[in-house]
Amino acid sequence: MTPENALVFCRSAGRSVAGPVAYIEEIHRGMAAGVFGATSAMPGSTSVRAAHDGISGRAYSGVRGAFLATGWLAGGMTSKVSALPAAMRQRTNLAIAALDAAVGDRLCDANSSLAIRMALRSGGRVITVRPDRLESAYPDATPRLAVFLHGLGETENSWRMHADDHDGDEPVTYGSRQVAAGGYTTLSLRNNTGLHISDNGKRLSDLLTAVVSAWPTPVEEIIVIAHSMGGLVARSACHCGQQTEEPWIPAVRHVFYLGAPHFGAPLEHLTSYATWMLSKIELTRPIAALVNRLSAGMKDLRIGYIIDDDWTNCDPDTCIRSHRHNVPLLSTANHHSISATITTGQRHPFGWIFGDLLVPPASAYGRHPRNRHIPFDADHRYHLGHSHHFDLLNHPAVFDAMDAWFQKQSPALTSNAAVH
Numbered sequence: 001m002t003p004e005n006a007l008v009f010c011r012s013a014g015r016s017v018a019g020p021v022a023y024i025e026e027i028h029r030g031m032a033a034g035v036f037g038a039t040s041a042m043p044g045s046t047s048v049r050a051a052h053d054g055i056s057g058r059a060y061s062g063v064r065g066a067f068l069a070t071g072w073l074a075g076g077m078t079s080k081v082s083a084l085p086a087a088m089r090q091r092t093n094l095a096i097a098a099l100d101a102a103v104g105d106r107l108c109d110a111n112s113s114l115a116i117r118m119a120l121r122s123g124g125r126v127i128t129v130r131p132d133r134l135e136s137a138y139p140d141a142t143p144r145l146a147v148f149l150h151g152l153g154e155t156e157n158s159w160r161m162h163a164d165d166h167d168g169d170e171p172v173t174y175g176s177r178q179v180a181a182g183g184y185t186t187l188s189l190r191n192n193t194g195l196h197i198s199d200n201g202k203r204l205s206d207l208l209t210a211v212v213s214a215w216p217t218p219v220e221e222i223i224v225i226a227h228s229m230g231g232l233v234a235r236s237a238c239h240c241g242q243q244t245e246e247p248w249i250p251a252v253r254h255v256f257y258l259g260a261p262h263f264g265a266p267l268e269h270l271t272s273y274a275t276w277m278l279s280k281i282e283l284t285r286p287i288a289a290l291v292n293r294l295s296a297g298m299k300d301l302r303i304g305y306i307i308d309d310d311w312t313n314c315d316p317d318t319c320i321r322s323h324r325h326n327v328p329l330l331s332t333a334n335h336h337s338i339s340a341t342i343t344t345g346q347r348h349p350f351g352w353i354f355g356d357l358l359v360p361p362a363s364a365y366g367r368h369p370r371n372r373h374i375p376f377d378a379d380h381r382y383h384l385g386h387s388h389h390f391d392l393l394n395h396p397a398v399f400d401a402m403d404a405w406f407q408k409q410s411p412a413l414t415s416n417a418a419v420h
Contacts, residue, residue, distance in 0.1 A: 093124065093155050097193070101153035104194020105296045118191040118203040120211070121156045129210040138185055143220040145251075146184040147208070148175060149191075151228025151259075152301065154393075156188035158227070161393040174225060177399050182406065184223070187211070193229055194295030198308045201236025208237070208248040223254040225402075227393055228359070229301060231260025236306040238330040252333040256402055258392040259340060261359045262366040262374050263324075264304040304363070329374065336380045336405055338398060339364035340387040356389040380405070 100107060100116050107115035120127040120137075127137045135141065150158050163171035175186035189207070191200050212219045226234040234255055241249045296311075303324050305311050314323045329335045339361040343351030346361045355361055365381055366374025382401040384392065392398060 090124075090155075090157050093157070094153075097155045097190070098153045101193045101295065101298065103293070103295055104192040105196070106194075108192060108195060116190055116192040118189060118200065118207055120207075121188050121190045124157075129207065129214050131214045131216065134211070134214055135216045138216065140185070141216040142183050142185045143217050144182065144184045145211075145215075145219060145222045146175065146178045146182075146186045147222060147224045148186060148188050149204070149224065149226035149230030149233055150189070150193075151230050152193045152297065154193070154227070156190050158390075159188070159393055161390060163394060172396075173394055174399055174402075177403075178223075181403060191233070192297075194297045196296045196308075196311065197229065197232045197300045197306050198236050198240075198310070200233045200297075201240050201306060204233055204237035205241040205244070205246055205248075208241070209246045212248045212251070219248070219251050221253050222248060222251045223256070224252065225256045225258070226260065227258045228260060228389065229297070231257035232262070232300070232304060232306050234260075235262075235327065235329070238333070239307060239327050242330060249330070250332065252330060254334045254336065254405065255330070256336045256338065257364070258338045258398065259356055259359045259364055259389050260337070261301060261363045262304050262337075263363045263368045265301045265358055265363070329376075334380065334405070335376055336382070336402070337365050337376045338382045338384065338392060338401065340384040340389065340392050342386070342388060344385045346383045346385070351385075356387065356392070358389040 096114055097116065099114060104115060117126075120129065122137050127133060148156065148159055150156060159173050159175065160171060163173050175188070178184040178186060189204070191203065193200070208222070224234050234257070238249070238252065238255070240246075300306075300311065303310070305324055307325060307327060310324050339346065339359070340356035341348070341351035341361060342354060342357060345351060352360060352362070355364070361383065362368065366376055382398070384395060384397060387395070
């Protein structure tokens, strides 16, 4: 992160924290109004209420001012730091990714420097898609590309989870394994997960079109490895690219969906129901308004929206019914779904309900009781037991399953041992 971005980040964070104070103040005022309304007949209640309103108003104004001032001061101090250690930069990038996940659509609308733009990344730096820049960044470019798409609030560094704990002298990731096993060139992307999934799908399609056109050697094969929300972005991009006949589409051979919530994430779905209920009660309406400030990307995850028609003319803050359209998988590629559960088996009641703590197996496998299933072949599904959602980012058993599919074999349907 540059000093200028550090300054903007701290000040934006100050405003982000100060903003919800207004909603807390509104709830406080609503509760106080109820209390004072019930005691209005008591002597002196009017003067007490006037004093309360004056004092509380000044207090909330002071709190908002304190957060804003802290953000400005911290930003000013941080902007003086000319260089940060690599580990600190990664944590800072993750903080920005989390901020974008929450309010990235508004940051993009405001043309903020904190709004992450979809781009290839290497060593934390953006790689411009031009023949000379690509040749410099990928001196050993091959005609086989492995594209990695991260999930909500993640970065390209998220694929390094537990990298130092796996076998080998060097940190091991899916990307390093792909290079060693199949001669792939790995492309790591970072994107603003607060945008609509369909927006990111279009941007990904455009980016891959540019990459294929500028790549140092003719591209013969593309595989996509996507975690969580990244799986929905991949499906959206494939649909968009197929509709407009983009040149990268015929090269796609495999798409791997690691814990992708094809039919939504229950936690987000539950949030939408709770918010809808809170919005019906005057006292809790400010809480609903606060939750509804979450980004378009997070709201898309409630149901699994991947195209514009899913959310166009639909207010996600007031509508809790699904408007999802059945979008077919890219017919020219092989699609593989990988799920995880905190239990040994996926049929265990807790495993089936809670899944990997964020996505249950039914959603990861594209199965829904009232909607047409996403047609993943039975032998293109894999389950990782005793694991959580983020274990799927880097796990030797998951890579072995992917490698078996590369070899046109069916992997073992279940792995029970989580290796870290």
